[in-house]
Amino acid sequence: MTHATRPLIAALVAFLLLIPALPAHANDALRAVVAQNMDQIEKPSRRTVGPLIDQIAATGAEGVALLGAWADRRLGLSTDGRVLIVDGDIVTDAVTGAPVPGADPKMLRPNSGVRGVIESALVASQISDPDPAIRSAALESIARSGTADHLAALTAAAADPDPTLQARRDRLRTLLTIQHDDDSATRIAAIESLGGDVGLDFRAVLNPLLSTRQIAATAPPEGANIARELSPGDDALSRNAAYDLLKAQGIAQPRLTADAQRDALAAHIADGAVGGIPVADLSDPAARDRAYKALEATGQVTPAATEAEAQAAIDAHRFYEVYAEPDSAVTDAATAAQRSAQTRLLAMRGVDLGLDALSLASIYFLAAIGLAITFGVMGVINMAHGEFIMMGAYTGYVVQGLISDRTLSLIVALPAAFAVTFIAGVALYRLVIRHLAKRPLETLLATFGVSIALQQLAKNIFGTQARPLTAPGWLEGAITVNDVISISTIRVAIFVLAVLFLGLFLFIMKRTRLGLEVRAVTQNPGMAASMGINPDRIAMMTFGLGSGIAGIAGVAIGLFAQVTSELGQQYIVQSFMTVVVGGVGNIWGTLAGAGLIGVLSKVIESFNPSNTLAAQTFMILFIVIFIQFRPRGIIPQRGRAAEA
Template sequence: MNRLIRWLLLLLLLAALPARAQDFDALVSGLAGGFAQQAEAVERLGSLGDPRALPLLRALSESRLMRAEGGGVRVAPNGATPSGPEVIRINNRVRVALRGALGRLQLVSPDPAERLVAADGLLRARSAEDIPLLETALARESVPRIRDRMDLALGAARLGSSDPAVRREGVAALGATASPEARAVLLSALGTDEELAPAVDAAVAAIDRRLALRHAAETAFQGLSLGSVLLLAALGLAVTFGVMGVINMAHGEFVMLGAYTTVVVQEALRASPTLAPWSLPLAIPAAFLVTAAVGAAMERGLIRHLYGRPLETLLLTFGVGMVLQQVVRLVFGAQNREVISPPWMQGTLALPFDVTVTQNRAWIILFSLAVLACTFAAMRLTRFGLEMRAVVQNRRIAATMGIRTGRVDALTFAFGSGIAGLAGVALSQIDNVSPNLGTGYIIDSFMVVVFGGVGSLLGTLIGAFTLGVMNKLLEPWAGAVLAKVAVLVGIMLFIQRRPKGLFALKGRAAES
């Protein structure tokens, strides 16, 4: 019995196909008739939903549709400007019909961009006549972004229906989204139907709640993004200042050197099709090694003579920072340099609840956490970390145990400088590379280290993300400058109560 029903349905479908083909051919022939016949044919072709009509109607709107022998039509090639009596002329009524028909037919276009444009056009039109066409297009649409636009257009079209039940379906569909456009459509329909007013008010309130949650999520992500940048910039300082006690005012210049190393690596690999996509991953170890070498040379040549003299160390590193900036200006010039992000870091990433985030900043957050994990492993799980902690706690006893304290000092300073270079690699993806790149992060880095606790990696992590989120929460209310001032004042008040920060260093190093 079921097989018989399937055969009957198949026979009915096959019988309907020639009739539909005849209707299509007759409508196409009507395009060559009078203006009234043209407008009727255009409207019926638009409602037919046949993709074959799309190039014909486009040619008609561009004056490239011509009469053919035997009463048919033909399309002139793109770029051609045909003339003569064979060209089919149209009037304003036909042009209006063409706009609507083309918008409907684009919903069945094989090009996703055209389908998206068509959905936007039908969302603006808000016509109940488009409901069947949108329902049909939704049933076969597979691209999530286009489906969302079609859902909005369908909800807006249902609001224009004369059936109260259909209008309530439209309100419910629009109210289930978190779209500002859906909110605007609902507000525009608020005064047209008193019976729907309570449902519209409830739908608008639901959209407002979702928009508030989405805004909070996006603000939190922006704060985490800023916090990840501060974490990368402060990690190296947590080693050189928090562990060694050296106030390195050239720390921002080490960040800048890491960014310029990324520029050099990208320029060197630009001509290689195989290595060019890997220029950013290859720049990570290169930036670490370059800045670590400069840091080791700086510690062995200058800083080791000034241990225990913090004021002289501050002035010395400040001067070294100015020298590094001038050297970079002489070598690379004073103009900004741009680093092109790889394809996998470009674009946006759609998260649940319509939250969109930029992929480059999402990767930087992951990168900062990976660098933090590697730093923790190096300090807690390696012999170098053990010797470094021993020298910090008691230099004399460490020396009597055979630890070469001078070598440990050089390696520790080089390690902290190398981490600053990694921060420069990350910053090159979100900011232009210039000789002054690191200057804006040195004060923030010191604030993170002091707020989190000198020498504490956990405190650096919590301090960086706390300051980043607080900055982004205050910026909409006070502006970027006043928000940073408010955060600075808050840290000053906090340090008055807890001079050693969130996580105070314990042991002999804290007592000395």
């Protein structure tokens, strides 16, 4: 290395060492805006901060970052007057972006109004941000409080690469066009493009367009968009309300009440007269009015309108409802769209009610299918059927405690619940039911006692508090068609489960030896026994099968209901009604009964959703009347079993 190159290398090293200390590139435009408006940055006002925010946003990315920090209350002022952005322990200069170690800035705390203005201004840049989450948040912000500026930003923005976000952006642009566009034809086209839409956002946009206010005038007001003319005295406008409207518009004086008139006249009696009217004549209402007017003319009382004057003023004016929206073509389009939306809304509410009824019917069917076997086929009144549902739910709870994976625990819980309740049903049959054959009253009392015992046993084991039976993640949420029609995923799963069990039951009864033997024993036990069939064994298996299905129903019901010792009691009455109304001993009748009760419950409940007890009362009353006319149910059993 020569002596000539050493100074050059030393200078280069010194330059490289100085690079980190050099200030970051400063945004001169932002620096100028900040310097000129420091007072307003420190103490902003919602009414005047708008132009400043626009100037800062126009300076580029640094200005947008400053606004974001300001809105998030992460902006501060240093002791030497610099604007700093604070991110945890990192403090940077808002203008240069250079770090400011050791700074202790005074944090700025803009109020919610100022922050709202800042956030609105930021949206215009955020809808084109590379981050989809930021773009989505910007659209949500516009949806909450969109303005004409947002409409311009949405119109000017490039297409979003995400189809879902682009669809949301298009809808927002249409809604903002209806609200803020200056061209009536464009607004009408936007309204018509969403005609019949039942979305809450669209209905919320239409409502302000069709809002009205009442006015009084002697002739139809020029330039007003009149919705209708009102007649004082009708339901829409009483005569008192009409006069109050005149008074509010400054057209009429305050009304003189009878009490106020009497007190005023009594206070101004002089020499046996009031206002030149003898006291003896004041029994006449017209004389009292003249006396008051005389006092009013001399300034002795406050001017007020007598009853006759008030009625005359009402009759001298015409009353109108006028739209807040001045353009009649826009309100006509909005009215047509609202009517179309209301028609579709009514139809969709009917569909939603039908889905709710179908969901409830599937729950009742699933709860009653086991009872249809034991009560319908065997003729055994099992009051402990609800407790088998409860046992199934608790079995699911225990399995879920042993297996953390929700899906796997549900898969294990279904056969486990069937096994537990099948064994319990067989035990109940062997220990109680078989000894009380052909004695329905004793069977009812015995199973009722078993029901109470099982409830108490559940309380002793699991306590009185409700136990959680959590559904897997894929069963959470709901299937939503629109803002009106939706059904929870669990209800859909229960419907599918009910259909599967219907198919399984039909397969067992029609295609298996067990089903053939069950039908034989049901129709003629003696003949079945002579053919080598053991009626006692078939009855035991049938009772166990019905109990096992009740256990599976308990797991399904426990996914959306509280698992307590009283869980079964909530469904035992509906289960019996389902079987009896549908037709004893007929699985298709059970299905029809569940459908009828589900529909009735939801229809009656729709008239008074807050009073479910009244809905149940009316439903039971209807069923009592129904049974009077069809005592054998919707689909009665036929053949020898019906004659037995």
